[in-house]
Amino acid sequence: MKYGYLGTLIACFLFSMGNRPQGSMWKYRTAIYILATLTVYMLVCAVLCIVKAFQQINNPIFARMIVSLLATYGVYVFASLIAMDPMHLLTSAGQYFLLQATYLNVLNVYAFSNLHDLSWGTKGADTAEPNLGVVKGTGGTVAVELLPPDSADAEYARSVENIKTRKAIPKPAGQSKSQMEQETKDYYVRGLLKESGVVTY
Incomplete structure (x- = not known):
């Protein structure tokens, strides 16, 4: 045992x-x-x-x-x-x-x-986050440039509306890039195990 x-x-x-x-x-x-x-x-x-x-x-x-x-x-x-x-x-x-x-x-x-694998917990989110502002440091001072209040409010209202309506995410035709990468990894591991004699097919 x-x-x-x-x-x-x-x-x-x-x-x-x-x-x-x-x-x-x-x-x-x-x-x-x-x-x-x-x-x-x-x-x-x-x-x-x-x-x-x-x-x-x-x-x-x-x-x-x-x-x-x-x-x-x-x-x-x-x-x-x-x-x-x-x-x-x-x-x-x-x-x-x-x-x-x-x-x-x-x-x-x-x-x-x-x-x-750093993708754990991202749930397939592979898009970059929108720019929320810039922080610049010169000498001993720091200047922060934020988005205008109007655009921040508009983004918030749009996010709330997306949560309420729950629009369906369209699925791309064929295999996605991440699926192809995963299948490539699977083939790699299978070949590695086969060459090492651990698994025979």
């Missing part, structure tokens, strides 16, 4: 470098299935440990184990009762526990491996 987890983690690093999840879907799905299987194994072991601990409650090591497990999993029940919504434990707790290893491993590894 340890080797399976370690191999999956290393594989996630290889999948993530210069790649995107859409370019290697089955690889990520395989990693998620492996991590979910390991989670099931861990939960079964936790239940068996609790049974063993209750059988030997006088042993201080097992008593601490009970407190630790109750503190870990009892928090979910306690928080649900405080929020007065315990039904979601029946509807979504299983999925949450199975995907918890994915949240902790796959997503963090992907984020760490793509720190160089």
